Amino acid sequence: MQYPEPIAKLIDSYMKLPGIGEKSATRLAFFTIDMQADDVTEFAKALVSAKRDLHFCSVCGNITEEDPCEICRDKSRDQSTVLVVEDPKDVMSMEDMKEYHGLYHVLQGVLSPMEGKGPEDLNISSLLKRLQTNQAIKEVIVATNATPEGEATAMYLSRLIKPAGIKVTRLAHGLSVGSDIEYADQMTLFKAVEGRTEM
Amino acid sequence: MQYPEPIAKLIDSYMKLPGIGEKSATRLAFFTIDMQADDVTEFAKALVSAKRDLHFCSVCGNITEEDPCEICRDKSRDQSTVLVVEDPKDVMSMEDMKEYHGLYHVLQGVLSPMEGKGPEDLNISSLLKRLQTNQAIKEVIVATNATPEGEATAMYLSRLIKPAGIKVTRLAHGLSVGSDIEYADQMTLFKAVEGRTEM
Numbered sequence: 001m002q003y004p005e006p007i008a009k010l011i012d013s014y015m016k017l018p019g020i021g022e023k024s025a026t027r028l029a030f031f032t033i034d035m036q037a038d039d040v041t042e043f044a045k046a047l048v049s050a051k052r053d054l055h056f057c058s059v060c061g062n063i064t065e066e067d068p069c070e071i072c073r074d075k076s077r078d079q080s081t082v083l084v085v086e087d088p089k090d091v092m093s094m095e096d097m098k099e100y101h102g103l104y105h106v107l108q109g110v111l112s113p114m115e116g117k118g119p120e121d122l123n124i125s126s127l128l129k130r131l132q133t134n135q136a137i138k139e140v141i142v143a144t145n146a147t148p149e150g151e152a153t154a155m156y157l158s159r160l161i162k163p164a165g166i167k168v169t170r171l172a173h174g175l176s177v178g179s180d181i182e183y184a185d186q187m188t189l190f191k192a193v194e195g196r197t198e199m
Numbered sequence: 200m201q202y203p204e205p206i207a208k209l210i211d212s213y214m215k216l217p218g219i220g221e222k223s224a225t226r227l228a229f230f231t232i233d234m235q236a237d238d239v240t241e242f243a244k245a246l247v248s249a250k251r252d253l254h255f256c257s258v259c260g261n262i263t264e265e266d267p268c269e270i271c272r273d274k275s276r277d278q279s280t281v282l283v284v285e286d287p288k289d290v291m292s293m294e295d296m297k298e299y300h301g302l303y304h305v306l307q308g309v310l311s312p313m314e315g316k317g318p319e320d321l322n323i324s325s326l327l328k329r330l331q332t333n334q335a336i337k338e339v340i341v342a343t344n345a346t347p348e349g350e351a352t353a354m355y356l357s358r359l360i361k362p363a364g365i366k367v368t369r370l371a372h373g374l375s376v377g378s379d380i381e382y383a384d385q386m387t388l389f390k391a392v393e394g395r396t397e398m
Contacts, residue, residue, distance in 0.1 A: 003291060004264045010249040013242035018230050019223075026288060031217050032249055033262065040250040043212035044243035050209040050231055051239040063232065065203045089225060092202060 007033070059130065061106035061123040063088045071104060078102040080138040084127065084157065086110055086145060094143070102141075105130065110149040111156060119156070127157075131166060139167040146173060206232070258329065260305035260322040262287045270303060277301040279337040283326065283356065285309055285344060293342070301340075304329065309348040310355060318355070326356075330365060338366040345372060 002008055007029050014025035032040060056062070057069035064070065071077065071091075081102030085091055091104050107122045119125075131137055140161055144150035158168045173191035175184055184192070201207055206228050213224035231239060255261070256268035263269065270276065270290075280301030284290055290303050306321045318324075330336055339360055343349035357367045372390035374383055383391070 003287075004253060004262060006245070006248045006252045006264065007262065009241070010245040013238070013245045016234065016238055016242070017227055024218075028216055029249060030286070030288065032246060033253055035215065035250070037250055039212070039215055040246050042208070043215070044246045046205070046209040046212045047231060047239050047243045047246075049205040050228060051234070051236055053205045054203060054232055063203060063206065065205065087229070088202075089229065 056108075057106075060104050061108055061126060062091050062104060079134075079136045081141060082127075082130070082137055082139070083141040083143050085143050086150065086153075090143065103137075105140075107144070107153070110144055110147075110153040112149045122153075124157070124160070128160060131161060131164060137166065139169060141169050141171070143171050255307075256305075259303050260307060260325060261290055261303060278333075278335045280340060281326075281329070281336055281338070282340040282342050284342050285349065285352075289342065302336075304339075306343070306352070309343055309346070309352040311348045321352075323356070323359070327359060330360065330363060336365065338368060340368050340370070342370050 003011065010029040010032060011022070011025045014020055014028045015022060017025075020028070053065055054063050055065070055067055057064045057067055057072055059068045059072040062069050062071065066073075078101045082105050083094060083100060083102055084105045084107060085094070086107055086109060088106055091106060094100050094104070105123065105127045107124065107127075109117055109122050111117060111119065111122070127140075131140070140157070142154040142157055144153045154170055158170075161168050172195055173188065174195055175181065175188060175192045181189070202210065209228040209231060210221070210224045213219055213227045214221060216224075219227070234242075252264055253262050254264070254266055256263045256266055256271055258267045258271040261268050261270065265272075277300045281304050282293060282299060282301055283304045283306060284293070285306055285308060287305055290305060293299050293303070304322065304326045306323065306326075308316055308321050310316060310318065310321070326339075330339070339356070341353040341356055343352045353369055357369075360367050371394055372387065373394055374380065374387060374391045380388065
């Protein structure tokens with residue numbers, strides 16, 4: 001037996017989301033039926049609007065309603081530093097920290113031979129062009145994740161950018177603030193010892 | 200810093216779904232932006248349609264596009280048996296089994312004093328009215344879940360219905376097919392011994 005078509009279609013749509021299987025999708029669909037009509041309409045509008053009204057900034061690759069994005073347009077920011085991240089969520093985390101006042105470049109992913117992602121699939125050529133045309137940029141901080149792919153991407157970028165005489169730096173690795181040495185993995189401990197600072 | 204409004208709104212909408220917190224909602228929202236435009240439109244339409252086009256069957260309380268529902272309209276089904284379940288998903292499970300050919304009644308929940316759910320919040324009065332007006336019904340199978348609330352609801356229904364001279368039965372409890380006695384919980388084992396059958 002099949003569910004009535006409206007709910008079967010909704011289950012199908014929920015199943016297209018990552019990490020949501022048939023059981024969860026069914027639960028979400030039934031939950032949707034019990035939601036306030038206004039909330040459902042709002043949800044539907046938000047879906048359409050997010051897909052229609054958001055674009056990638058032609059300068060940094062971040063998502064934005066207007067092009068160039070808010071950060072690229074803000075001349076009060078430090079124009080000499082570009083922090084390279086994997087995706088827009090990382091820009092948000094950095095901004096929430098409130099201590100970084102330079103510019104960003106969003107790669108939209110990392111190099112991953114396993115997933116068939118090469119340099120041409122990332123915003124790397126736009127970064128190089130940006131560095132060539134904008135002489136104000138003196139430092140590139142590579143803030144890819146501390147994963148094997150993130151590290152490989154960082155190395156790749158460093159080799160491309162350094163020859164142009166631009167300083168390339170990488171975020172520090174070490175113990176998380178508030179963490180226990182007992183529970184740190186060996187790689188993190190190694191990075192913490194290697195990167196020790198004088199006090 | 201805030202995400203651009205279209206994505207912030209979409210994150211808010213996703214967060215209204217059960218079991219989805221801010222991190223997951225953000226991940227889903229960014230995934231949505233990368234989805235095919237058609238799929239997103241389809242999703243939005245499915246949301247609105249599920250909320251607008253689905254109703255509860257005035258006879259059995261199941262969800263349906265047309266009232267009465269397909270099962271209640273099907274005169275070839277056994278009109279003498281009504282299987283009482285907690286929600287529409289249970290009807291689907293029973294139908295998928297393909298061995299039950301009677302009618303259903305969907306309570307839309309169980310008695311739960313903890314959640315403030317009393318008999319008046321469930322489709323119980325409609326069940327009683329149905330039993331009174333429809334003399335063809337000879338047996339009510341109570342198929343609430345094997346939880347404390349499900350058991351209490353089953354007991355409650357049994358006490359209401361039995362005096363009217365209608366047979367009330369309960370689904371059998373015991374070991375799941377294919378399961379190991381070693382891993383069965385004590386309550387299940389007890390029910391399996393108690394309900395043993397001659398071979």
